[in-house]
Structures are given as C-alpha cells and as structure tokens.
Amino acid sequence: MRLPTLTFAMCMGLSVGALAANLTITQKGRTFSSESITIKKGGTVTFLNDDSVPHNIMSTSQGNEFNLGSQPPGASTDVTFKEGGEVQVICAIHPRMKMTVTVSE
Numbered sequence: 001m002r003l004p005t006l007t008f009a010m011c012m013g014l015s016v017g018a019l020a021a022n023l024t025i026t027q028k029g030r031t032f033s034s035e036s037i038t039i040k041k042g043g044t045v046t047f048l049n050d051d052s053v054p055h056n057i058m059s060t061s062q063g064n065e066f067n068l069g070s071q072p073p074g075a076s077t078d079v080t081f082k083e084g085g086e087v088q089v090i091c092a093i094h095p096r097m098k099m100t101v102t103v104s105e
C-alpha cells in the first residue's frame with residue numbers, strides 16, 4: 001500500500017510545482033533555498049528566516065515592489081506577487097543574496 005501512496009504524492013508534487021500558487025523560500029547560511037522559482041500571478045511566497053542572523057528581503061522590480069524590513073531568525077512573512085514578469089529579490093543586508101521570482105500570467 002505504500003508505493004501507490006508515494007507515487008500519488010510525487011505526482012501531486014510535480015503538478016503543484018508546475019502551477020504553484022504558494023511556495024516557501026527559506027534563508028539559511030545567508031542564501032535563499034532556491035535561486036529561481038516560478039509562481040502564478042497572484043500567488044504568494046512565504047519568506048522564512050531559518051538562519052542565525054537577521055535578513056531584510058526586498059525587491060524594487062516594478063509592480064512587485066516590497067520591503068520586509070529586518071526580520072529576526074524564525075520570522076516569516078508572506079508576499080503576494082500581483083504583476084507578471086521577472087522579480088529580482090535581494091537581501092538589503094547581504095548583497096550576495098539574490099534570487100528571481102518569475103510570475104507567470
């Protein structure tokens with residue numbers, strides 16, 4: 001009985017990945033858990049600080065600007081992406097932390 005359940009779970013995971021409405025990006029070791037993700041327009045990304053230092057996640061990409069301010073370890077904030085296109089997400093504290101959120105129409 002375990003195998004069909006596992007197969008079903010994997011199929012579900014793949015379909016969710018292709019049409020993701022909600023994803024979680026963690027910050028650990030001063031890096032994002034993914035360099036690039038794709039979500040649907042109107043979808044939400046949860047930014048979770050799973051690190052030992054504060055992070056300040058933000059974007060200046062037009063239509064999807066946000067600034068979460070300094071978030072202590074353990075904090076998480078949801079960001080909804082309202083406009084289609086490529087969104088460059090950075091950490092204002094750690095210049096090497098960069099990722100891209102592609103918002104599909």
Ligand SMILES: [Cu+2]
Pocket residue numbers: 030054055056091092093094097
């Ligand atoms: Cu940071």
